[in-house]
Amino acid sequence: MSASTRGRDLFKAIPGVLISIFFLWYTFKGISYSQMRSLRFEHPAWILGVVAFTFVGYTLRCVRWTSMMRPTGARFPVCARVLMVSLAANNILPLRIGDIMRVFTYAGDLGASPSVILSTVILEKLLDIFTLVLLFVATMSSIATHKLHMVAYISLTISTGGLLVLLVGARALQPRVAALFQRFEQNPKLAKLEHWIMLALDAVARIGIAGSLLLLAQSAIIWFCEGMIYLASINVFGIHMDRVTPWLAVSFANLSYLIPSSPGAIGPFELAVKTALVSHGAPGSQSAIFALALHFWLLVSITGAGGIIFLVHRVKTHNHKPLMKEIETLPTELP
Structure with missing residues (x-):
């Protein structure tokens, strides 16, 4: 990756930073320092619950991705390491570099081709988006008007049906x-979309109905x-x-x-959580600080x-190649 390419990538990241600054300003405007200090630990024992559910939730993410990668022969320790490192990279690097690293950088560790890994990444995102939409x-x-309740329940039914059709x-x-894509005039973007959809369907097909239902669970x-x-x-x-x-948030x-x-x-995260809490009666300042x-907890944990796992593996394998050097060798687009 040339210096000019790195410069263009940096330039692409600037709008995202500006958007984050705007959302943070909008979330915290009008909140004083004294209001920020007013949020305190009222029931510290619940911190154990925060830690425990974080550990269990992300361990299960590793288990789920291992299930997707099982046809390739990849084992849980490798899948867990690669997934956690990619999630950490997504949190600190622009342009979803962590997902791209999972597809290309660690293909050799996983013993699979980039296209196969990409199919599981797409399936993982589809499962998460479908679940979140539901x-x-x-x-x-709970916050819609009475007239919108029926629309919400109909949308819920359609979303559930669509997910089950995809998996089964x-x-x-x-x-x-x-056959559907063949009806349209071909162009590179449409061909790429068809390729990605077919990859996701192929990943589900290789896993089978029982495996797909397990992924849903x-x-x-x-x-x-x-x-x-x-x-x-x-x-x-x-x-x-x-x-x-909590579930709305x-x-x-x-x-x-x-x-x-x-x-x-x-x-965007801060404004979204604040909006959810305020819609259910919480004070705006308290919601924003929360x-x-x-x-902060989710990003740091x-x-x-992921960073610790990355460093420990580097030490064990005596790999001293700088991370940024590895990123520079990544392809400019997904397969």
Whole structure:
């Protein structure tokens, strides 16, 4: 990767940083320093719950990805190391470099081709997005008007049906999707979209119906643990909320990662969590500070765990090549 290419990549990251700054300003405008200090640990024992559900949730993410990679023969220790390192890289590097590293940098460690790894990454993202959409639709009805409740439940039904069709009928969908794309005038972007969709369907087909249903169950448990992190955190600070609020905050916060911003969704995350809490009666200042504290924990814990795993593996394998040198050798686009 040339110096000019690195310069262009840096330039591409600047808008994301500016977006994060704007979201942070909008989230914390009008909040004084004294209000920031007012949020305290009311029930510190719940910190154990935050730590425990973080550990269990991300361990299950590693288990789920190992299940996706099982047809390639990849084992849990390698999959867990690669996944945690990629998540840490996503939190500190722009342009989702961690996912690209998972596909290319660690293909040799996983014993699989980049295309096969990419298919599992796409499937992983689809499972997470589908689960979050289901959670979002289920919880948004708590803040929607009465007229929108029926729309929310219909959307929930359609989303659930679509996910089940994907998981159970992937093999039957492959020729139909290929035939659908053949009806359109071909262009590079459309061809790339077709390629990625076919990769995801192929990954599901290789796993099989039983394996796909297992992935669905694992995804549900993973996001249950994520919700419990939010619930435990709310209890740590003694914020009085109803039972829906943590799950609404989970859906809002994680869907905010779809907004282009700096690594780790700094800014959109805080505003999303604040919005969820305020919609259920929490003070704006308390909600904003809580969102910042929760995001700090998630970024530090996941990035720290991934960084430690990365360094320990480097020491064991006597690999002294700088990380940035490895990143410079990454292809400019996904296969």
